[in-house]
Amino acid sequence: MLPDVTPPPLPARRKSSAPSQSSSSYINITVGVRIRPSSNPSSLDLTSFITPHHILNPSATQDLSYATLASPVLQKLEQGYSTSIVAYGQTGSGKTHTIFGPPGSLRSDSPSSWGLMPRILSSLLSSPGTSLSASAVEVYQDLAYDLLNSSSPLTVGSKGKNQLNVTRNVAVAGPLSGKQGASNGGAHPAGCYCCYCERAKMKKQEDFKRMMAERRGEMPPMSKGVDPFKAGKTSRSSPNAARRASGGGGGADYATVGERLVNLRSEEDVLDLCRTVELSRNTASHDLNDRSSRSHCLVSVHVTTSVGGRTRRNKCLLVDLAGSERIAKSKVEGVRKSQAIEINKSLTALGRIIKSLSSRSKHVPYRDSTLTMLLKDSFSGKASTTFIVCVSRGGEHDEETKRSLEFGQRLGGVRTNAVMAATVSDSSLSGDRDALVRMLAGMKSELSTLDAGGVDEEATNPAAVRKFRKDCGRLSDMRGRIRHLEEVAYKAGEGRNASSRELKELRDAYRRLNEDVERVKYAVDRLTQRTFWREPSAAWKRKNEEIKELEGRLAMLRG
Numbered sequence: 344m345l346p347d348v349t350p351p352p353l354p355a356r357r358k359s360s361a362p363s364q365s366s367s368s369y370i371n372i373t374v375g376v377r378i379r380p381s382s383n384p385s386s387l388d389l390t391s392f393i394t395p396h397h398i399l400n401p402s403a404t405q406d407l408s409y410a411t412l413a414s415p416v417l418q419k420l421e422q423g424y425s426t427s428i429v430a431y432g433q434t435g436s437g438k439t440h441t442i443f444g445p446p447g448s449l450r451s452d453s454p455s456s457w458g459l460m461p462r463i464l465s466s467l468l469s470s471p472g473t474s475l476s477a478s479a480v481e482v483y484q485d486l487a488y489d490l491l492n493s494s495s496p497l498t499v500g501s502k503g504k505n506q507l508n509v510t511r512n513v514a515v516a517g518p519l520s521g522k523q524g525a526s527n528g529g530a531h532p533a534g535c536y537c538c539y540c541e542r543a544k545m546k547k548q549e550d551f552k553r554m555m556a557e558r559r560g561e562m563p564p565m566s567k568g569v570d571p572f573k574a575g576k577t578s579r580s581s582p583n584a585a586r587r588a589s590g591g592g593g594g595a596d597y598a599t600v601g602e603r604l605v606n607l608r609s610e611e612d613v614l615d616l617c618r619t620v621e622l623s624r625n626t627a628s629h630d631l632n633d634r635s636s637r638s639h640c641l642v643s644v645h646v647t648t649s650v651g652g653r654t655r656r657n658k659c660l661l662v663d664l665a666g667s668e669r670i671a672k673s674k675v676e677g678v679r680k681s682q683a684i685e686i687n688k689s690l691t692a693l694g695r696i697i698k699s700l701s702s703r704s705k706h707v708p709y710r711d712s713t714l715t716m717l718l719k720d721s722f723s724g725k726a727s728t729t730f731i732v733c734v735s736r737g738g739e740h741d742e743e744t745k746r747s748l749e750f751g752q753r754l755g756g757v758r759t760n761a762v763m764a765a766t767v768s769d770s771s772l773s774g775d776r777d778a779l780v781r782m783l784a785g786m787k788s789e790l791s792t793l794d795a796g797g798v799d800e801e802a803t804n805p806a807a808v809r810k811f812r813k814d815c816g817r818l819s820d821m822r823g824r825i826r827h828l829e830e831v832a833y834k835a836g837e838g839r840n841a842s843s844r845e846l847k848e849l850r851d852a853y854r855r856l857n858e859d860v861e862r863v864k865y866a867v868d869r870l871t872q873r874t875f876w877r878e879p880s881a882a883w884k885r886k887n888e889e890i891k892e893l894e895g896r897l898a899m900l901r902g
């Protein structure tokens with residue numbers, strides 16, 4: 344059976360004057376589209392909007408979503424990039440499903456329904472010498488709260504040399520100060536169900552229970568969703584700790600201060616974290632989603648790897664954005680309407696960032712919203728970011744789907760300056776091309792002396808090795824055919840000398856071939872997970888990346 348990955352469509356036409364983007368090392372933004380199942384599928388042709396790197400069809404499983412979207416992120420993390428995964432899309436389109444999993448799935452007995460976050464964290468935990476800590480921030484109505492510390496307000500600031508310059512401080516300014524609910528003696532009417540009032544009520548109840556338990560000489564269990572971590576496993580970060588923890592991932596210009604960092608030592612800790620974040624988030628029900636997230640959720644995972652006496656620190660940021668929403672459709676009113684307006688505003692600010700980056704504008708307006716400030720790290724320095732554009736296939740959502748895909752398309756136009764470790768400096772590019780070619784040859788010969796991994800013949804069943812080799816051969820043959828097909832289609836399209844029928848045939852052939860590739864790739868991936876496959880050494884991978892990057896730069900010089 345075919346895996347549920349549809350191939351990308353024919354490449355979008357490029358202007359002939361544009362430099363060739365042949366090296367993927369120049370693209371540090373990856374775009375995936377995940378289509379949510381619907382009982383009323385639309386006839387909208389997604390392929391006419393976007394050239395994403397991956398498309399996941401409605402029947403794609405969580406396993407496939409992980410294999411397709413997360414594996415490259417883990418690789419980038421290993422290579423020293425600071426990585427981010429951001430789920431974007433209309434309300435109800437499956438962002439939370441993709442990042443966390445469906446409701447009630449965050450249990451140790453249902454790993455097959457877990458979303459990307461529990462899977463990625465569990466996978467990181469299983470790497471030797473790796474330790475993890477995490478913090479979780481909610482951006483609600485343009486203000487930041489600590490999801491691991493009873494949603495207490497957080498300050499967002501820009502980093503000065505040795506200090507944090509406060510940019511936004513919810514404790515002293517912003518809507519919250521005037522909005523403390525009735526339960527807190529604020530301005531809200533009695534019976535108000537807004538998040539501030541609800542939280543204040545919950546806190547009061549908890550304090551009361553605690554007080555009663557103390558009087559009886561016993562301690563009540565910690566409230567669910569507030570602090571499920573075992574004693575001694577949590578640490579409250581100092582203002583600098585969160586920033587220090589982001590360590591090697593490239594310094595953030597903006598950061599929250601004082602959020603709680605928790606250590607993750609086991610799969611149970613990971614699930615506790617995910618459940619806490621899920622339960623503590625601001626959610627509400629409306630016509631388009633029973634459990635709609637009303638805030639953006641940013642979970643920062645600090646990964647420390649110690650190998651051979653050397654320690655490396657990276658950050659992996661997982662973001663479940665609140666969904667864009669047409670108020671006329673979700674039919675929200677009152678507080679929920681103002682939530683929706685605020686969500687749409689922050690997403691528009693994100694859209695402006697993407698627009699500025701893709702047009703290479705000098706000014707990128709990160710300061711426009713708390714969300715964009717906190718995402719700045721994902722667009723600069725040594726960062727690799729994967730956007731998952733979630734869309735609903737239902738015909739009634741065509742307009743929103745188009746908008747989300749257009750956003751994805753703009754993301755595809757962003758080329759940021761991905762900085763690879765120990766790579767060729769820009770100044771060396773000004774040297775003559777022959778010198779670069781010589782350098783490349785030197786690097787290739789160096790690569791050949793490093794451990795490239797491969798098949799461990801002795802430890803293996805010969806039939807499996809034979810099949811693996813055959814599949815690898817088929818894969819490379821098919822990729823060659825796809826490249827050829829792309830060129831033909833591109834030339835035909837550019838010269839306008841092909842009829843629409845011919846183009847359609849080409850597109851179909853391309854699609855079929857890509858399906859075959861995905862099927863074989865899936866088989867190869869599964870085989871590589873068996874014990875007979877030895878991973879290339881870290882030095883080999885690094886050198887290989889440097890070579891790819893240099894090849895890309897050379898191609899651009901030629902172009």
Ligand SMILES: Nc1ncnc2c1ncn2[C@@H]1O[C@H](COP(=O)(O)OP(=O)(O)OP(=O)(O)O)[C@@H](O)[C@H]1O
Pocket residue numbers: 378379380401432433434435436437438439440441444445446632634635636637664665666667733
């Ligand atoms: N690929 C999928 N397969 C099966 N069910 C899905 C899929 N994607 C989403 N759903 C279901 O659809 C419902 C809405 O999804 P979800 O809450 O993830 O949307 P969302 O984009 O996070 O919405 P919001 O922005 O309003 O929070 C959930 O019940 C979820 O489990």
